[in-house]
Amino acid sequence: MFRQIAFVGVAATMVSGAALAEDDVKLGLMLPYTGTYAALGEAITNGIELAIEENGGKLGGRSVNLMRLDSEAKPGKAPQNMNRLVNGEGADVIIGPVHSGVAMGMIKIARQEGAITIIPNAGLNAATRQFCAPNIFRTSFSAWQTAYPMGKMAYDRGYRKIATIAWNYSFGKESLEAFEEGFKAAGGEIVKQFLTPFPKVEFQAYLTEIASLKPDAVFAFYAGGGAVKFVKDYDAAGIKNAIPLLGSGFMTDGTLDAQGPAAEGVMTTLHYAASLDNPKNKSFQKAYQDTYGKAADIYAVQGYDAGQMLVQALDAVKGNTSDKDALIKALAAVKIDSPRGPWHFSKAHNPVQNMYLREVKNGHNVVVQVAAEAVDDPATGCVMAQ
Template sequence: MLNQHKVDFVVGPAHSGVAMGMIKMLRNKDIIMIIPNAGAAAATGPLCAPNIFRTSFSSWQPSYPMGTVALDKGYKKVYVISWNYGMGRESLDAFEESFAAGGGEIIEKVLLPFPSTNFQPNISDIADKNPDAVFTFFAGGGATKFVKDYDAMGLRGKIPLMGSGFLTEGTLESQGAAAEGIITGLHYSENLDIPKNQDFREAFHTEYGHYPDIYAVQGYDAGQAIVNTVNQLNGDLSNKQAAINIMEKLVIDSPRGKFTFSKAHNPIQNIYLREVKDGVNVVQSIAAEALEDPARGCKL
């Protein structure tokens, strides 16, 4: 794509590990990379570059506000658990950063080998330690298994379960009643009362036969960033620095709510506090308004 096809934009990927390899190849080249999902902190941190943009989130953003949420709910002692890989470690660290700063105590921090889903011993340990709450990062099939095991072992309704929003994003149908009451933080919710969100959801459903989740929203916004930039340049992308200058100033009218890019090219966006009610991630409040990732290590 870079050398043979001379493309103007590369959009991708989903996985942070793949993103790291792509960034090392593409940073500071005459091409614009737009990351529509991968949340690795380094992408807009130490590996930031003028031609690298992200329309999704940093791993820090959904989890950091949840430490304050836990404190506001009166939770003083929290058990945290995730997989031992970048997104898991960074999510737990972000929660601990705000939670500990407010006087909270992490009584146990568990990092499981990825992609292990043998959660029963850890859930038994949670029951024994009886924390005020549990905070976790799991996604996909692992999120479904953890939530179902947590419920099956009798902890739902006894020890509150909190998480980065990916715990219940795209997984609610498979989790069923076991997910009821889970509290998460994320930069989107399906029931956001925003005209752009309602229009997008109906258009997406008409086109594809099902309703979108956050992954679709992030991809849509990557497309919007490209279209808006190309239009302002009247289709002339010969000067990539001019394209970068325009992208840096964009206001993206997203289904999640309007956002702009930080100096490190990560979205400055709301993080919504959500609770699962009747199989839907219902917005309770804005956990953090216009939250900007600290972009530690970025030299832009």
């Protein structure tokens, strides 16, 4: 069974749920439940719950307590929030965050305290590179994984000269660097890189310059409201037919309804698409729709897989969370049958997974092909990967 406890903030008291039972597995969820990223936090939480419910609502034969703490997507609060869950509430496993800035604060405490931490979204490369640790796992992606494969895909489609553009912040820059690495390795040339102020969404001057450069295509990274505005502005500029738009998958994930016809034909790479034709994805989408009354997105998948890995690992250690070394070993050994396709952990604890080339057709991200199979992040600087 589930027990639900929610904390609004670090100083908050329990506001809902039952009292903790001594034999519960305590999962500390440090995710955004308010603000811009609240929908992502809820989707991840739903996915975790669904995976555990499919196992009878238990982990290793023990009841589960989900302790929700709103990260508010505020990096400055991350160390204090992490300490609250680890040392104050005694969480056996921490799951979070969404925001890469929050992840940096969480990782610092996780490394200091040895707290078992599962990252269900934040894609900063450093989490499974120079800041990797035996107790830190990620069920999502690295920035490199989602952009590097598009380099070869672009070259294979005949593009030889490409301009790149993204917000001037860490994930945007890491995405452009990864694409550029892949495109240059294939033989392509980057004619110009544009970095736009975050989180501003004034793109007209950049689009005018892109039109004058006449590259074969453009690769972009934007997400959320920025992706909606950029894709609409790109379409309105009248250059999409002459200069096709490519991107990291987050540019058209969760944004298509708002982008409307402007997104048609945009091609992206990502580790998931709702249209993936495999039995696990079909059963997952149905179960999620039946349970939550809406379609599952990539964030729900990443949460679901975090739940699946806990099911496997806790069953393997017969519910024993007191032996951290044994639990870490069991977590590292999981093999996940995911809606995105099968995956396993690299030595750096990042998923080794397929990346898919998708094209927006009739308002949906349709899988064109596997862009790259079993993509493993380089894990540069990770001592575990040596």
